[in-house]
Amino acid sequence: MIFPRKDEGLCVQPQSVELLPIAEKVEAGERISRADAISLFETDDLLAVGGMADLVNRRLNGDRVFYVANQHINPTNVCILNKVCVFCSYGVRPLADDAYTMTLDEVFAEAEAARFSPTREFHIVGGLHPKLPLEYYTDMIRGLKERHPTVHVKALTAVEIAHLARVEGIETRDVLRELLNAGLDAMPGGGAEVFSPAVRSTIADRKLAADEWLQVHREAHELGIPTNCTLLYGHVESAADRVDHMLMLRDLQDETGGFSTFIPLAWHPDNTALGREMGVEGNRTGGVDDLKALAVGRILLDSVPHIKTHWIMVTTKVSQIALSFGVDDLEGTVVLEKVTHTAGADTPVGLDLNEIVELIQDAGKTPVERDSLYNPVHEPVVA
C-alpha cells in the first residue's frame, strides 16, 4: 500500500482545531450541543462533517441503504394557503385554471400502476382543499387497501391533518384515529418547513405553527403511527434556525421515539413568490449545503434511526454521494412527482428500481428494499 489506511473510528480527521472536540464527542458516542451543530454547518471542512456522520450512520445501519418501491399520489393542488406559503408553486386557488382535484375513481385509476409493479408504498400528500371532507381521505385509504392489500399507505402531513380537523370541527387526534381505522400505515414529515417563528412568518405566515405541527406528530406517535420529519432549507433561514429546528425534533423523538426518518428538503425557488421577491429563481442549493444538511442531521438527530436523501430535490448524483455522508435511505421510485417539478426541478419524475439498486451498490453499500415501516421486503440484493 502506498498510503496508510484507517479501518476503525472516524475515517477522516478534522483539519481545523475547533472541530476536534466535536469529533471526540461523536467518536465517544456522546450527543453534540447546539453550538457544536452550528459549528458543523459553518465549517468549510466538509469531509470532516461527512466523516462524523458516516460513523454515526455505520453504528446504526452498518452498510445497509434502504429504498422503497413507492408511488407518489397528489390528489389535489387546491390549497387555501396558496398565498401564504410563498416558497411553494404547487398550491393554487380553487378556481385557478390549473386547479385540479382527483375523484376517488381517478385516484384508484392512477394507483393501478402499482398492480403490475413492485410498489410497496403510496405516498399521498396534497393541498389544503377547503371542501374535501375527512371521508374523502378515509374512503381513499380504504379503497387503496382493498385494491392493493400489500401496499402501505403513508398519507397526509400534519398540516393536512390539522386542516381536516378544522373542516370537520373535531380534534386532530380524532382525525388521526379515523385515518388509522381506515388503514393508514404511516405519516410523511412534510409541512415542518422551519420552526423558527421569524422564518415561518416570512415564508409561511399563518401556516400551522411549530408547536401545533409537533403536537400532531406526538398524537400520531401515541396512536402508534410512525411518522417522518423534514426541514425545508436553502431560503432565508440561518444555521442556528436549522439547528434549533432539528433540536425540537430531537426533543420530541426523546419523548415518543415515533420518528422513523429525517429528510432535509432543498428549496426550489422557481415559479414561487419568495423566489421572485429574493431574485433567486433558477438558483439551486449547492451540493456542499445539501450534503451538510444531511450529515449534520445524522449527527444531531442521533435517536432518529434513518436519514433520507430526496433525489428529486438534490439530484441522483448528490443523493449517491450522500450515502458516504451518513445517509442510509435513498427514497424510492416515486413514479410521477409533481410538487417539486412545478418549482423547476430538472430531475427525473421517477426512477427505475434497478437504477436505485445500482446507485447503492456503486457507492459500496448493501441495498435493502423496505416497506413504509422499514421492514426489509426480501433478502438484500447481492451484486
Next chain:
Amino acid sequence: MTAGVSGLTMRLAPVAAAELTEYASLYDWPLLELGAMANERAQSAAPGGMVSYIVDRNINYTNVCVTDCSFCAFYRRPGHAEGYVLSNEQIGAKIEEAKAIGAVQILMQGGHNPYLKLDYYTGLLDYIKTHHPIHVHGFSASELDIIARVHKADLGTVIGELKDAGLDSVPGAGAEILVDDVRDRIAKKKIGTARWLDIHRAVHEQGLLSSATMMFGAGESRKDRVEHMIRVRDLQRETEGFTAFIPWTLQSDGTEMDGAPETTATEYLKTIAISRLVIDNVRNLQVSYVTQGPKVAQVALHFGCNDFGSLMMEENVVSATGTDFIMPRDTLVRFIEEAGFEAVPRYQDYSPIIPDLDWYCGCRVCMDRRDG
C-alpha cells in the same frame, strides 16, 4: 506502433504493472478517505484556499471532421449539409462579444477538416492578433496532427509557425483515454497515445504551455484510467509544460455510444481524487461542471480540485449531446464561495487576475500591451 509524419513517434515503454495495480486499488477505498488524501495533496500543490476560473469563449471554427469518433455528436462529414467553416469576420465578431463580457482568452477548437491548410490557420491567427488581439488557446493535439499531415511538414515546424502567427497555448483535448486498446475502440481514426504525447512534448519544446484532459466512462477499465494519468505525469516530469489536468465524463446522448451507462458521481469523485494523487506534478486539477452538473462540481472542490474551469460563453461540442450547464458568473462565484473557497478569476496559465496589476504571459497580446 508506426512512425508519424514527423518521425517523432517512438514506441512507448509499458507502464509498470505494479504501479497500475497499486493505484487502481485506491478505487476500493472509502470515498471520504480518498477525498481527504486528495485534499491534502491539493493544498500542498495549490495552497491558499483559492479556486480559480476563467472567463473565455469557445469558438468552434469548423465542425467538418473525418475522424468519426463514436462518442461525439458535434462533427459532420465533409459534404454534409450542416458542415461549416466560420469566416475570419465571424470569428472576430465572436471575439469582440467575448471581450465585452470580460473574456481573457478564446478557446479555438474544431473538427479535423482536411480542406484547411496551414495558411488558413496562420492567416486566422494573424487576423485575430491584428484586428481582435486576445490570448488564443487553440488547436488540440489531434488538430495539430492533421494540420501537419495536410501540410506534409514536421510537427515542430508547424507548431513553430502557428506560434509565430499568434498561437499562445494548446488545449489538452483529444486525449480521451491514453491507452491504445481503448482508443482503437472509441476513436480508431484519431492519433494514438504515443503521437498525442509526442505532440504535447513538441508543443512544450516550442515554449508553449498546454493542458491535459481525460474523457472517461467510455467502457475503459480503472487501470486504463490510471495508465492515462501515469502517461501525463511522466511527460510532465520531462517537460513541465502541463498547466492542468482536466478529467471529464463521456456524455453519450446523440452519439454512437448512446445508452452507455453513465458514470456515477461516486466514480467521478474517486477518479478525480486518484488523479490528484497519481499526477503529483501538475498544479491544477479542474472540475467538470458541464458534464457533472454544478452541485457535484462544487463537491469536487473538496476532493482535490482547485479550478472551476471556464464560464464558457459558447460551447457547441458537449451541448450537442444535450448536456447543458452554461452558468452565469455570479452563480459560479456563489458555488465556489459557498464551498468555502475564494473565487479567483484567472488567465490561461492559471495566474490570478489581480486588478490594477499588469500581467504578461509572454504571448504576443501581452507583449504588445507591455510595449504600449
